[in-house]
Amino acid sequence: MNPLELSEQEIFRRNSMEELRKLGVNPYPAEGYEINTNTREILDNYNPELNNFQEVSIAGRVMSRRIMGSASFAEIQDEKGRIQVYIKRDDICPDEDKALYNTVFKKLLDIGDIIGIKGFVFITQMGETSIHVKELKVLSKSLRPLPIVKEKDGKIFDAFTDPEQRYRQRYVDLVVNPGIKDTFIKRSQIINTMREFFNAQGYLEVETPVLQPIPGGATARPFITHHNALDIPLYLRIANELYLKRLIVGGFDGVYEFAKDFRNEGMDRTHNPEFTVMEIYVAYKDYNWMMDFTEEMLERVAIKLHGTTKVPFGDKVIDFARPFRRVTMIDAIKQYTGIDINGMNEAQLRDVCEKLDVEVDLTMGKGKLIDEIFGEKCEGNFIQPTFIIDYPVEMSPLCKKHRDNPELTERFELMVNGKELCNAYTELNDPIDQLNRFREQHALSEKGDDEAMFIDYDFVRSLEYGMPPTSGMGIGIDRLTMIMTNNVSIQDVLFFPQMRPEKKPVNDSEEAYTALGIPEEWVPVIQKMGYVKVDALKQVSSGKLFNDLCGYNKKNKLGLTNPSADDVKKWLAN
């Protein structure tokens, strides 16, 4: 690492690291550090009358220091929280040698360093539960200054807020911004609650291929990759539906998977190219049963996280108490547009769209037109959890036709806060019908619909062997987490949301400079001054460069031997 590329504070920290080594203190020791409690346990349970926690050992990151001569306070942050520690020189340095306090703690440690401490818990005169330190050990030296976030009476000062930096350097965000961890802990609780619920019913958690020869089960543009040994294209899955149903054919009566899916489409507040979906399939059930099941699942999640079914979201409160409203798609459209589309043909639907100012194009079939009307005029109105049921057959090629109306399918979507959260079917298990639906999709794609489905003949073959009547449901885990944790951006519920790569300016190599006759020790100086390309350097006048170099040398007290004006002229001439 070229020291000229480092900030002043980084240089100080690297020097401190070297000083530690000289004192025989390993800044990165290999051995573990045994801890016997954590900050939250202490803060929750310390009681001076019980005289407990008198031999604690904890480890964490130094988050603040207040040094007052031979005594100091610092705050240590571990996974659970922060606690103040009190460090007295003569306690950690009982002998003549006071270096551990005077040098190591006061001079060489910084905010961000990770240390282990042993001592006893007490309460300060100001009433704060603290640890009186008897032993201190350096566990890891931090070479970059951490953003300092301070807090008093609940007010945050200098919060680390730049979204770009927070997402790119989530590790920093997690360390310095209180409350960020909580979202991700809740995300894990959501998943665990669902998993426990499914397992209690005896359903099996399974894994199915991420790399698929035919990207099926949904309509979306896939990511494509190539397998060298087989010399075939493979797609990252856009859904796992067809594989899970094959397992139902194989004789499992309930299977589920928490799956990362991938879609090669736009990114915004509610879309990330990779996202997590839970899909579950249960044999001998229909979509009515699945609605009951979904309600119970979501009610459990809400209660687990919030202790109640009422979940605050922005300025709203969303209530996940069972039962949820159930509205047919046709009734929903009737309610919000006053138009009854029941039994209309494609031409009539086009007229309706025109009348309602809903934008359509010629590739759209009947199903898609109805979907547009619903999406445009109805969807956003369903804030409280509402099942929209009985979708047109054209837009649900994997879903069984409605038992009472062949124009419709037994499908529901669960709307929450005006957005789709779940999608579920009474699954289509008639292999002849399935093949026909695939063919209709194929026809749509010939018509220009670039997101119509591929035909998966192996899936049809599996259905020909016989799949029991089955209901399946998928739920977006990222969107569920957003609602349950009151976040409006998907980036806030993903540890590492997709970002455009950071571009680093590529410097020309040192050899490119030395080839011009420039001495090695001057190369970093020239680059630091902004001439990271030899070509750019050659555009400069030799007089200016000569002056700049000598000036830089003097100003920064580098102690280099200045080149002569002639030397500089020769470099640029080479």
Add this chain to the structure above:
RNA sequence: GAUUCAGUAGCUCAGCCGGUAGAGCACAUCACUUUUAAUGAUGGGGUCCUGGGUUCGAAUCCCAGCUGAAUCACCA
């Protein structure tokens, strides 16, 4: 993809009717044995996102680009 806003010290931000770059925290040195946004004193730290243009002179004005955010469009 369109529009708007933003990019200045490690962090949060000021400066923007053009005239050699500022604050708080952080950092360094000193003082201080119960502080808590510790305090007091002193000091160091900048390719003002990048590249062009206008100008005697640009962080500031103009153009282009990069990155991010918001809104809209598209997309589940």
